[in-house]
Amino acid sequence: MTISSTAPAANGSSGPNLQEGPFSSVDALVTGLGSVGYIASRRIATALYMAVHLQKPILVEGSAGVGKTELALSTARLMAKPLIRMQCYEGLDESKALYEWKYGKQLLYTQILKDRMGVALADAPDMDAAMDRLHGMGDLFFSEPFLEPRPLMQALRQDDGCVLLIDEIDKSDEAFEAFLLEVLSAYQVSVPELGVIVAKTPPLVFLTSNNVRDLGDALKRRCLHLHIPLPEAALEERIVATRVPGIEATLTTQLVAFVQSLRTLDLRKAPSISETVDWARALILLHADSLDSAIVRDTLNVILKFEQDIVAVEPQIVELLHRR
């Protein structure tokens, strides 16, 4: 629940200009995302293109570490809009996602009110006059100053638009999913005490899911669906080269080939892109300029996250290195 300041550029225009710039075509979008450090496949770019043009939320699925969250971050950078991020978890509810009343402040307010009320109403001649005067006072109890906006409301209140990232929606529960439907389809929320709050510029919404549970059909229906698979070797090499500047081309080829062959094994958690990138960084730190079995053995824990996996892979390292 943070507003990360990705420094919105100083152009006053609201809403992306769809006819020119990176959102004019899918190819332009691939290039645009590339310029902010995200190497996108055509399918990813098409889905994003559709999301912007149809103004629909986009549901991104894929195993952990394939760059789901990164896609939202990069898009925010590309659009030069602030990113508002909401992390979902079991038990997340409206009061943490949308808004909450500042209860403590409200209670203090009633105490002040009680003290002041006597003074304000002291000169009223009778009960009816006192009541009239009471009605005349503004009812501040449920009003904006006592409202604590949470990420969803913050996103709807961004007049210049923003990118809203609802991370790991599958971790939240069904009721919260139902509550999101209004936000996702109409870009508005109802606060019973205040009325309906409508976004001036609809935010671009990303939802990510790790498939912990199946999402409801109603939610899926409102979203475009994008599944990010583990990348092909060529694409992964480009990603590593972009993310880890200064890495030697031969090392990139070697380590991507190694990771790709790891993925063919039966592991509990196959390494995904983020592990590959981490590994590349680790190898740079260790001043390795090529892979050999010793250095792979020492750094295996960067790419494999389960003891059983490490034990299973260790005896095969030499074979895997020479497979390609």
Place this chain on the structure above:
Amino acid sequence: MQHTLEEFLRALRAADVKVSPAEAIDAARTVSAVGYADRELFKDALCATLAKSRDEVTRFDETFETFFTRAAFTLPPPPEPTDGEPQSGGNSAPGVAESPLAQSLLAGDATAVAQAMEEAAARAGVAEIRLSTQKSRLTRRLLDEMGLAQIEQIIANARRMPGGDGLADRLDAARRALVAEAQTYVERQHALYAAGSGKALREEMLAKKALNADGGIDPVDLIMMQALVKRMAKRLADRYSRRRHTANRGHLDVRKTLRKSMAHGGVPFEIKWKIKKIDKPSIVAICDVSKSVAAAAQFLLTFLYSLNEVVDRLDAYAFSGRLIPVNAILDDNGVEGAILKVLQTIGFQQTDYGKALEDFAENHLDRVDRHTTVIILGDGRSNFADPRLDIMQLIQQRARAVIWLNPEPESYWAQGDSVMHRYQRFTHVAKPCNTLGQLERIIEDVLRTYSAH
């Protein structure tokens, strides 16, 4: 093109990709945004709009390829230019001029024939195909709509005419090509619209199939049934794992909030919420693995094991003569291999319910407490040994519920060496359970007793 898109959506629905009317509107908007020109872009954009899960993406890709692929017609080549127009020439048979199909066939105009076939298919309702047995009838209707009778008439006429054999042979070859083409066309429509529904029909049947049928279960069916069980379990798991989460929702707990505020002189700094406590199911499954019950036991274990997301604690035991815990065996071998392994360990003994219950009471009774549901799967045929009802009573007293699933129908329960009717007194529920459908319903009942209302 609107019509084509609608047909495509229908093909998607037949392939079990859920497309609601709202999504159909989205699809139309998508198409107007990207256009038809770029096939790859068109496909990706539609895929993002319509396919909502990984499986659906795969099915979308397949359907898209089948639907938008039109194999090029292979007609016999057009005749070498003859002197004079074929229709008006001396070797033309009467009727060619009236039949546009005959003209296109003779001219070898594949595009025109394909066009005619699409139109005829719409008239004949080929896309309405449901069953594979309709194939030949629909092919016939399609050809009739295209005007095959007319072609045959022309051929017959030509044969009778002097020197008409050349034309007749050419037309006959074209006719054969056309019939073959119509067959492939109907075949493809069947793959698009009907293949999926046939599978659904088969699964529906399997869910009703008796698990202890004579001759056991066909190995082909077995794979499908295993998949079916896993899907049923996933459906239940989805439903009940969500319901449990309601525990964390609630209202302001005024009492607790006030108590906490005492420390701050009545100012409520800490807000407390009401929380509902919900049990996670804990299940003890005791399965008879003698021959008559083994199949049912296998599915019950698959079911329970696939529910691991919802079921907090599952202890599984198997017996025929003696009783052993099978959790470790299930973990090592998976459900498919486990039954075999269990049979190697304790198989080929006489079924003895009394002995098995004794074993359970001696070694594992502490696993049963007031949160536990005990599910016993067996036919209750004890080979005239002491059924040890006292232990059964003990289990019933300790457990939250005892459910007995019997693969035999209720009318057999007191016959022969069956002591089912005597055990029945010490169970909360005793039900015949002989099909996957029944199994699912019973497991759902168990889960429901644990969830908050």
